[in-house]
Amino acid sequence: MVFSQKKTNDTVNCSFRENKSLVCPICKSDKKVLPIFYGLTTGRFMKKNKKKYYFGGCELTGCDPKYYCKTDNYKF
Structure with missing residues (x-):
């Protein structure tokens, strides 16, 4: 299945x-930066990978951060 996303000014000029x-x-x-994992997962997967990824949820805007700093609680 292929999903297409309409490009808007917000997605074209995305700072992320x-x-x-x-x-x-x-x-x-x-040191404490994790990649952000987007998409539907299972509780088992999340528990197993909680130190490897920050889970960003299922909803994507087209301009989403790629990384999460655990020290500063900051997405970038």
Whole structure:
């Protein structure tokens, strides 16, 4: 199944697309940065991978953060 997404000004000018670094812009560290996992999962998967991913939910806007800093509680 293929999903298409209509591009709007918000998705074209998304500040999260510019970010390609794992370094948190607040604490300047990558020690406690996790990739954000989007999509429907099982409780078992979430429990098994809670130290590997930050779970971002199922709803995507087209302009979503890629990483989460546990130290600063910040998505970027």
